[in-house]
Amino acid sequence: MKMKWLALVTAAALSLTACGDKNKQASDAPEKAAAGKTADASKQADKPAEEAKSVASSGNFLADAAALQAAEDALKALPQFGGKPLNIFQNIHFYGGERPRITVEIQDPSKPDNIDHYEFEDGKWSEPQAVRISGDGNMKDNVFPLDEIKFADIAKIAQAYGEKAKEVEAKEAELDHVYYALFVPTGKRQWYTSNLETDRAEYEFEFNKDGTLKSFKKR
Incomplete structure (x- = not known):
């Protein structure tokens, strides 16, 4: 309905x-939702x-x-x-x-x-x-x-990102954006970060739900 x-x-x-409608979300790595800037809260x-x-x-x-x-x-x-x-x-x-x-x-x-x-x-x-x-x-x-x-698990992601950036001598050494997203057509949910880039290669991450590193490989 x-x-x-x-x-x-x-x-x-x-x-x-719609669940299962792959035309609605074209990629397995969803783009972030568009959001306008909120007004500052008047008090904590x-x-x-x-x-x-x-x-x-x-x-x-x-x-x-x-x-x-x-x-x-x-x-x-x-x-x-x-x-x-x-x-x-x-x-x-x-x-x-x-x-x-x-x-x-x-x-x-x-x-x-x-x-x-x-x-x-x-x-x-x-x-x-x-x-x-x-x-x-x-x-x-x-x-x-x-x-x-758990928000605190992002610290594990940041640590792994920094260690791998140093290992491959990447251009960006510090994580500045990470998000957890639901890919509706399949129901898959996971962490996403930007890839690491060097002069000769690009590397991508995959993390477990608890923030531990699942895979790191060259694209």
Whole structure:
């Protein structure tokens, strides 16, 4: 049965992909969802967010397991969720570099047809922004449990990335973007990072769900 989604005010316009429809998602490595910049939250949501701020400001965010864990704890503690289990819509992105942050679309646990955009930056989560959903897929095929991953495991990915970059003398030595994504047509979910490039080759990674390195090979 086809489903139409009409939400007001958008931080992003996302597509509800039909399970098994490979024309909807052409690649096994999904592109990140388009999302507009959210407005700054007027205040921090709770104590975990304050704790996240203190640790996220020290060093490389993607290599800081404590800062990543604090961000996860702060997200789950937001009062609008009421401690309920959370689902992610299609993917979640983590950025390091000069502007460390997290961007994600979360299914409203009280209104499952609603998706909201959130950003974590400067130690706090933004206020939710409504997302307009289109497409004829089923919502249940486009979400996965937040508890399926641990933010702190990204530190393992960052470490492996840095070690391999040094090993092959890559141009980029530090991880600055990693995301976990659902490929709806197959239901496959995994971590994605950029490839490593040298003057003579390009290398790609595959990681296990817990952030440990599964494979590293030349393309």
